[in-house]
Amino acid sequence: MIDLLIAGGGPAGLAAAVCGALAGMETVVVEPREAPVDKACGEGVMPGGVRALRELGVDLGPAGGRELRGIRYTDGVHEVRATFPDGPGLGVRRTGLHRALWLRARELGVRIVPGRVGDVRQEDDAVLAAGWRARWMIAADGLHSPVRRALGLQGRWHGARRYGLRRHYRVAPWTDFVEVHWSARGEAYVTPVGRELLGVAVLSTERLGFDAHLERFPHLLPLLSGPAAGPVRGAGPMRQRVRGRVAGRVLLVGDAAGYVDALTGEGVALAVASARAAVRCLAAGRPAAYEAAWRRLSRRHRLLTGALVRASGHERTARLVVPVASRFPLVFGAAVRALR
Numbered sequence: 001m002i003d004l005l006i007a008g009g010g011p012a013g014l015a016a017a018v019c020g021a022l023a024g025m026e027t028v029v030v031e032p033r034e035a036p037v038d039k040a041c042g043e044g045v046m047p048g049g050v051r052a053l054r055e056l057g058v059d060l061g062p063a064g065g066r067e068l069r070g071i072r073y074t075d076g077v078h079e080v081r082a083t084f085p086d087g088p089g090l091g092v093r094r095t096g097l098h099r100a101l102w103l104r105a106r107e108l109g110v111r112i113v114p115g116r117v118g119d120v121r122q123e124d125d126a127v128l129a130a131g132w133r134a135r136w137m138i139a140a141d142g143l144h145s146p147v148r149r150a151l152g153l154q155g156r157w158h159g160a161r162r163y164g165l166r167r168h169y170r171v172a173p174w175t176d177f178v179e180v181h182w183s184a185r186g187e188a189y190v191t192p193v194g195r196e197l198l199g200v201a202v203l204s205t206e207r208l209g210f211d212a213h214l215e216r217f218p219h220l221l222p223l224l225s226g227p228a229a230g231p232v233r234g235a236g237p238m239r240q241r242v243r244g245r246v247a248g249r250v251l252l253v254g255d256a257a258g259y260v261d262a263l264t265g266e267g268v269a270l271a272v273a274s275a276r277a278a279v280r281c282l283a284a285g286r287p288a289a290y291e292a293a294w295r296r297l298s299r300r301h302r303l304l305t306g307a308l309v310r311a312s313g314h315e316r317t318a319r320l321v322v323p324v325a326s327r328f329p330l331v332f333g334a335a336v337r338a339l340r
Contacts, residue, residue, distance in 0.1 A: 005134035007117040012254025012271035013140035014101035019279035021108035029112045035102040036095035040166045040235035043199045044191045045090045048340035049269030063096030066192040072177040075322040076219030082336035091191040137250045145256035155241030163236030166201040171226035183216040184315040251278045260305040269340035
């Protein structure tokens with residue numbers, strides 16, 4: 001019997017695997033795809049996420065990317081910006097981040113095996129899944145987690161559904177900030193991820209093609225003069241309500257633990273934080289303590305992101321976000337400082 005079985009070998013699952021290995025646990029990751037895996041992602045890692053990855057011994061150097069000094073909001077007329085107070089963030093291709101975590105996990109002796117986690121059975125002292133018997137299991141299998149559904153932890157969301165699309169452009173970055181371009185019907189996120197590469201992600205409740213979304217940002221379009229690099233990738237719906245993050249000996253980590261929105265760009269930082277909290281609880285033999293730990297570490301994110309999503313959900317208030325933020329730059333700066 002192994003100590004820890006992890007469903008999902010994305011950034012959250014690999015972060016949990018690294019934490020498990022550092023805690024002395026024999027760890028196996030089950031993942032159907034070969035690394036590195038590319039998915040729709042804003043690709044901006046907040047400063048807290050960069051620090052947490054380095055504390056885990058993840059070498060981000062070979063991943064490339066660009067340092068990020070802060071966040072800028074603009075609607076083409078008004079703008080406001082704030083720098084990160086505790087060091088830079090990092091704009092990095094998701095594939096580069098994934099490979100860096102994969103290499104660290106393998107360095108620590110984590111076994112990463114191909115396959116899918118189907119049925120999950122629990123006994124008094126073990127979890128049985130994907131042909132493995134483990135003392136504990138972490139489900140880090142993404143936004144639409146099959147394990148979460150199988151365990152009966154999926155909640156219901158009756159509000160508006162938001163979706164994301166991302167494309168890269170071969171353009172020299174004109175900024176070292178994450179730029180959030182606002183319109184009445186969505187947002188576009190511009191993240192420098194290389195010397196000649198930008199990632200552009202759009203979020204909206206409307207199901208349109210990528211180019212149709214970009215037409216709503218006439219101040220941004222002329223800046224994207226270079227050719228597209230790679231396909232458009234999509235994700236959503238973003239909002240995922242979860243009834244709980246603990247089911248016996250199984251814990252949910254990362255996006256599988258519940259998701260509000262990508263608006264504040266804290267996905268990687270929260271994934272690492274939840275992975276560390278989950279492994280600490282398992283190492284102490286107290287899996288039930290993880291629920292309260294997750295609520296504490298995600299509370300500020302849920303409040304801030306929820307407020308911004310509510311504002312963006314109505315055309316009238318969405319038009320006011322940047323003008324109001326530009327009138328109160330100290331408040332905007334405080335919000336940026338609160339990001340992980």
